[in-house]
Each structure stands twice: as structure tokens, then as C-alpha cells.
Amino acid sequence: MQFHLTAEQTAIQNAVRGTLADIWSVEQMHKFADAPEDFHRPSWDALMALGVGGLALPENRGGAGLGLLDAALVCEVVGEAAAPGPVIGQILTAIAVASSDNSAASDKLSAIASGEEVATLALDGDLVQSAKTAGLILAEGANGALRLVEAGEAIAIEPVQSTDRSRKVSRVVIGEDAEAHPLCGGVQAQRIRDAALILVAADALGGAQKVTDMSVAYAKEREQFGQPIGRFQALKHQLAQMALEVEPARALVWYAAYAWDAGLPDASRAAALAKAHLCEVYTRATRAAIAAHGGIGYTWEYGLHYWFRRSVYDRAWLGSPAHHRARAAEMAGW
């Protein structure tokens, strides 16, 4: 029985956390938010230098031989920092390509693992992260199959103003002439989608924890009526409620990732419920965090809105909580 993080897993999280702390400050977020670019090279290179791209690949495919759980732990820290991506796209594309026998796609694997090729997701709708930069798109094909699409003339990209300023999207239309390599369909494609749900849930977990921590820290330093506001029971209870929602949800993310890695029968349902639950928690946490901060939380300058915006993204991305709860009900045969 081992159901808490190992020292090694904590070390991986700390390495990613430390790297992002150096590169991705709130000042940096402000600069990026208003810039035209949809990709941030320094943070990308730093994350890829840590081996994030190939984290979940087997060692004989140039990866670190770790599991989806470890990938989720990394995505949690990425969410905590509200770091740009497309990190989830990269990790997921690597997993999808590695599990396919398409040789043309496999040829790209080492460049995906190293981060040299940027890979993004087009699994639901036409809004795609870092589309102007990405060389590869893991996209939906006919009948829910997955394919690896190469960037090029046949891809139409129309920039839009992204709500989430840390992960900017464009409207993308993949033309019929696009160079595309079929990867998988059926059960395997669903398995990749389940992995995506788990990684988004992990991003939401990291973000929800971050805004809770920010609120607690602010409540300790902000004074009103001659004392730290964190001394007032009304606020204290709101902060306790945030922590009560976030901290136990952590184990649900772990379980969903563990179940995916172990191929347990309830893995797909656990992924759906984890995505639904964590995105719900994230939505509530960011709203509560801004309420707890008061006026400063409502400013652009303070930056709390970056996590709020990201919670809007995570919630809607790949299906809302209600959508996934309906799927979970279906899968349970209710």
C-alpha cells in the first residue's frame, strides 16, 4: 500500500516549481498577457530541459519511464504557476504517438519528447492553444479517432483575444489537405482522452491550491480594524472552506491517474469525475479567492485574475462538469 507521494515525486514537483518561480513571475505574466505571441519560449525551454515532454514515455522511446500520475503531478505545478503551454498538449501527444504504431508519427517522437516540436490539442472544437507556434496538432479525426496533424498551409489560423492570458488560443480549421497521420481510434482514443481529462484536473488542482494559498497569505498580512483580517472568523471560515474543498480533491486526482496507469476497470469513470469535480472546485476557489482579497483581488495588477481566467478555461475545456457527470452516470448504467 502506497497512496501518498514518494520523496522522488515531491522532488519532481519541486524542480518544476523552482524552475517556474524563476521564469514565470506575475510581472512576466503581465508582459505576456498583452503581447501578440501565443507562446513563451523561455519557460517552454526550461520545462523541456527538465524532461517534461517525455516524462510519461517509456525509456526505450526516449522518455523518463514515469506514469501519467507523474505527468499529472507536473501539470499540477504548471497549473499552480499558471504557466503557459501547451504543456498538457505536449505530454498527451507524446503518450498518444508512443502508443500508436504509425511509423511516420513515431519518427516525430524524439522531437516531441525533447520539446523541439511543439504539440498542441484540437480534441474539442476549433480553439487551439499556441496554434501559431505549434508544429503538431493532436486532433480529432472521423468517428472519434485521433490523428497527428502537421502544421502547414492547409491549417487556417485566426487569432482571437483569449480569456485565459496564460494559454492563448486561436481559431483553427484543419483543411482536408493537411498532412495527417492516423494514430488510434476506439478504446485507445478514449484512453488518450481520459488522460487529457486527468491532466486538466491536475492543472485545476494546482490552480485551486495556489489561489487558496494566496488568500491565506493575504489574510495574514492585510490589516483592517487594527488587526489581520485572517483573525476574523467569517473570513477564517471561508478560507477553511476553500482548503476543505481543495485538499481532499488532491487524492481524487491521484486516484484517477493511478487507475489510468494501472488500467483499472473504473479508470474512465474516475477520469470523468475527477475532471468534473476539480474544475468545479477550481471555479469556486478562484471566486472565493477574489472575494477574500477584496479590492486588490479585482485589479489587473495583482494578477489573481490570471488563475480565475485559467479556471474558466479548464472548466470549459474538453467538456464541462455537467457533461462529464452525465457521462459518469451513463457509464455507471444509472
Next chain:
Amino acid sequence: MDISYGADAEAFRKAVRAFVADAWQPGSLRGGDLKAFVRVFRGKAVEAGYLYRSVPRRYGGSEQPVDAVNAQVIREEFAKARAPMEVGGNGVNMTVPTLLEKGTEEQCDLFIRRTIEGDYVWGQGYSEPGSGSDLASVRTKAKLSPDGAKWIVNGQKIWTSQGGKATHMFMLVRTEPDAPKHDGITYLLIDLDQPAVTRRPIRQMTGMEGEDTFYEFFFDNAEAPVSWQVGERGQGWYVSRTTLKHERAAIGGADNLGRQFAKLVELAKEMGRTGDPLVRDRLGEIEGRVMAHRYTSFRLFSCQAAGEEPGRVALMMKLLLTEIGHDIALLAQELIGIEGLIEPADAGTRSGTSHKRGSNKWLDQIIGSLGNSIAGGASNIQRNIIAERGLGLPRDLALAGER
């Protein structure tokens, strides 16, 4: 991660299973015969090292090394065979650990064996009508008798579970009225079988009263030997804070919650409501929480087995369970609808009486879940604990002098 228990535990499970299969064959025994059989079975289980593992052999326990995984395996195998575990109640859960930590040799000799064998039943004497969340404000007084041999107790205690069966009570009494609040309390054991003690059942909002519910106790010059005082005089508050973390059940609570959720789904099916998208959504929302609770229990269990501190999440489990109980209650109330207009008969009542016990039995949970917000540390107190001990927020000024 790995949620299996490992090869050692599975080998241990085989041994436990074989033991239970052999020793627990109550057949058609009833009443006194069954009681006697249970007693013999528990004796054998102690002999085998399966019950009272933290209690030394000289007091009737099995004195086993701490092993959270094996302890869980024992609980699972006994539960599977419906074999009786430890006698439970406040005596085993509170009196015995407190005595092992703070009691005298004489107290341990006198009380532990008879408590774990079920002869002594202990009531908790903490809450008073004027002391609920502010427990250290207890006003029940104890004064030494002129010869200094006995404590003379006067006052009232309330919300004592098993109060109808209790033979003894562990209580907090004020012995130093001039000392600061927390330093004037003594932890005392008392025999409830004396004329100076009056007990009265409290009728709960459920309508229940009697043996299985709460009692209040009145002490009118009741006596306890000074040698039954646990710990130093005036240090009772700190004695009561003694918590032993020996193999505490972590997963058991999650299993119960899981079963309750499964019954909720059954209820939705019975009432023909599983096609209702709102009900399906609500079930999914609750299930997310149930799973978060379940796997957090695994996390705590795993930390415990590895001898690591789980951190602040451990402070959240009581409130989390309470809150999920409220969620379940609200959906259950929606589901039973008009059936809820008929009060269910007491659990265990045979069907066919004028009182129905159909889906309206959920009223037990709907009302009972309210009690969880109060008993064992009210929910707002839990929020204070999470915020102050877990998140490190400063104490309320009104409470700054408190501990």
C-alpha cells in the same frame, strides 16, 4: 502508487480468515448463549493477536507491534464474516488509551481488563448545559472530603452516549476554582452506581429516547476515591487532550460512506428518478466528493503505515464527512418526496405495522446527519481548527488567551 496491501498483508489475511472461519461459528445461538460465545471468541481473538493490539497482555490485550495495514486486514476479515470486533464505545476508544498513557498501575489493573471484556461501560462526562464548544468552562465541581481520601462531586453532565448502560464515567470536574480556566480542571473516574448520581434520558429531535441515545447526569455529593483521579490535580484538561494514534481506522469511515452513497443511488432507482438529468448530475457531484473522501482516507492510511505525517488534511476529515452527509441528506429528501410525510418506525421494527419503513427510512439519515454537525466538535469549531492549526491563521482576539 499502489492500493493493494502487499504480499505480507495478504499472507496475514489468510491466517486471519482461517482463524475467523474456525473460531466464529455461532450457529443458531441466541441471547445469553450467544453473549457467552462472543466472549469466548473475543478471548481467542486476543490470544491470536487480533484484538486490543495496543493493550499490554497483563491487562488483557494482545500487545502487538503497530501495523496499520494488518489492523485494516483484521477489520476487513472480521467484517466479512460478521464476527464481533472489540467491544467499542467510549471505554475502549477513550478510557483505555487515556489510562495507558496517563493512568496509574492501580487504575490500569482495576479498569482495563474489565472494560475490554465489556463488563464496564463508560460514559463521557465532558459537556455540560453551559459548556459545549467552550468545554474548558466546565462548572461541575469536585472538592476533597475532609480526610482527603475522596472527591465529592456536584453538578451536571449532558450528552452522554450509552448513558443508560454506563457503569462508570470519565469526567472533567473543576477542582481549583481560582486557577485559570484550563488549569483548574481534574480528570476523574467515577462509579455511576451510587444514590448520589441520577441519570435521565434526553429525547432527541428524532423522537428517540432510551437505552440507545443520550443521557444527562446529575451529581449530588457523588463520591470517587482520590486514587481514581487520572493525572495531576488541575491537569485534567491536558489529560483529556491525550490522543493515541494507535492504528486508527482510516478506511472504515470511507467504506461506510461508499455504502451510503450506493444506497442513495439505489433510492434514486427505486423512486424512478435516475432518468432525471438533475438527479443524475447531483449524484455525480456527490460521488466526486465521496471519492475525494475515500482516496484521502487511503492517503492518510498510507501515511500512517509509512510512519509519515499527513499534514493538514487530517484535520479536515470530520468536517468533510459531515458536509457530504448533508449533501446526501438533501438529495435523499428530494428523492423520497411525499414518502417523507410518514415518520418511519424505529430501525429493526418488523414490517406490517401501521408505521411504514420504506424509503421514508432515509429520514433517519436526513435528521441524523444534522447531529454530525454538532457531536464531537461542532462544524464551526472544525473550521476554526482547520483555519488556525491547518492554515496558520491567527486566533480570534476573544479567544487569544485560550488554548
